[in-house]
Amino acid sequence: MKRSYVLAATLCILAVTWVSCAGPAQKSAGTAPAADETQKLLAQRRAAQKKAEEAVMAQLVTLDYPCSFDKSLQKARCYFAQGDSPRPLLVALHTWSYTYKSSCAHFAKFCIEHNWNLIYPDFRGPNWTPQACGSDAVVSDIADAVAYMKQKARVDNTRVYLIGGSGGGHASLLLAARRPDLWTAVSAWCAISDIAAWHDQCLARKRGYFEHIRKACGGDPSKDASAREEARKRSPLTYMGSASRVVLDISTGIHDGHNFAGRNGSVPVSHTLNAFNALARPADRISPEDIAYMTKEQKIPAKFGPPEADPALGEKTVLFRRQSNLARVTLFEGGHDLIPYAGMEWLSRQKRNAPPDWSPGKKAGTGSVELTK
Amino acid sequence: MDRIRTIDYHCSFDNSLQKAKCFIAGGNELRPLLVALHTWSYTYEQDCTGYARYCLDNNWNFIFPHFRGPNWTPPACGSDAVVADIADAVAYMKHAAIVDNDRVYLIGGSGGGHCSLLMASRRPDLWTAVSAWCAISDVAAWHDQCVERERGYAEHIEKACGGDPSKDASAREEALKRSPLTYMGSASRVLLDISTGIHDGHDFAGRNGSVPVSQSFNAFNALANPADRISPEDVDFITKEQKIPEKFGPPEADPAFAKNPVLFRRQSNLARITIFEGGHDCLPDAGLEWLARQHRKKAPDWTKGKPAAGGKMELGQ
8 A cells, every 4th residue: 555655656746847956055845825734735745755756766776887087986876777688778967966866766767667777977976076067077977877887787779868957957968069979869958058157147146056166167267267268168068069969959947047936946048048059050049139038038039939739748838949950949838947757758769770759759657658668 | 183092901891902092181180081982883993083183172081992893793782891891991091191080071972872871871970971962772772763764773783682672582681781771760960961963863964864863852851850851742743753843942042053053952950952953963062062061069061052163973874
């Protein structure tokens, strides 16, 4: 009984949305003026969710894997697919202020259900040290995570996927650009694409991340040339063109970068739109004026018209979508969010030996997202 | 042209030495590499001036490999040996020359277009961009088309495949293995420009074009988004009538195709198809001008090209 409740909770709660935690500044969901009974039920739901996450995470193994950058061992959590046939590999990346120890239950649940290999590497932990935050060590560690899984698991080389949100979106874009050879497809959510710009944006909005960036870059990138160079080296935008041969899906909620629904979104949507522009045909790029409007007004200019719906995004409506070359950008009704199911469902349809599949996804819970077993 | 040398280079497929024409760019700087492929019935000794001249003028590395010669033997015609030989030609040049790994290009027309598509899909890792002209994408279909039009290539295919692919299962399997279409999806991460003249596959201007334009369309369709594919009906119409349906409207002019105006053009994902006023032709300067603008670390450049001085290579066989 208890077990089935946990499973049901896993399916119901985990699958819907994940409020991506971009750091210690994350706010609680606001105070509900609810009756005691409501509070009690909410507490029960939270406890059930926590239990469900723990049940999923308990199926992962924590291990040390060799990292070539400094011949060190780095931590990761892993899931090894069952059976003898090659299975996809998912590399999932933690957010800005976290480590491999943070919960990756949403990714893990999908991988366990679909019998995928998973690695959730530390890549030098929180982004407030020079060795973290998009450094060469980070790039190398994530590449080594792929190599490790290819050695230890039966990985289908035509299906190697990367996903991450927020700080994990930053590293996803960076790895798409710096190691395009590794990935069949990459799904980046509410990503930071320009560290120096984000520093200034965080400073203006009094978000503590600017201090993290200064620690990682050894100074204030807006004032110090060497810190600016460090910020440039750690920014996906610096290398973005190199991601032009990777199938890349970039998504974010329109309200990110703003106070919205009791949360303080940390990354302006311009980061996502600028990353897309660096990969799109000139005619498909979003103009600086439109980017400024969307970023500031949290609205899509009426001229773009309504996009096709995508059931995989569940309750999050697609507000704007554009595809050009091998990149796609999606703005949805939401904030600083990663929608694990939508990302994973899309990834699951990409194969190295087939053209990209940009069609709308299947609604969660409507059968397997696996195209091939 | 006397700077073009003939070399023997090591081929891993059977540990043999194979011939190629080659030019090593001068200086100590990284320079692009162009691999150019001979046509159906030829060898490395075919006149490759159309490609080589550009490389000499622009100080590009250049190799024009034999890849088992004319396509009427089993070791030729899109075999595994062909794929390995062309990959080895790249490896040889990377060893012998100072090659800019971000600018490795492949070009070919007709049989060389067949092989360019094949290499784009079987070794997508090798190329920054590939330019395929009046290419054969389906060897079995081409066999039947050649039988119908009484073109001798049908016999070449039967010799290469060990039988008639329309009748014999093992020959059909051979034709499948030697057809770019079989692997086309694997070219989806390569920048690929596919071009052909609208009159190819027909008697036109005193020439007997040998490859129906459907061969190019089908290759493009295998890489395009569903909404960007050209329907079977439109492919049939264009192939048969040598005309573009009016609904498509006029494409943007491309000065690189000045003498052979663009009639139809479409791009989807990393592939583009161009149908121009012409027949079974390769326009080397248009192809090379486009290739020259592609860089592995940059988003593809699909913009129209610059006017080219050079003419066209009318590909007979």
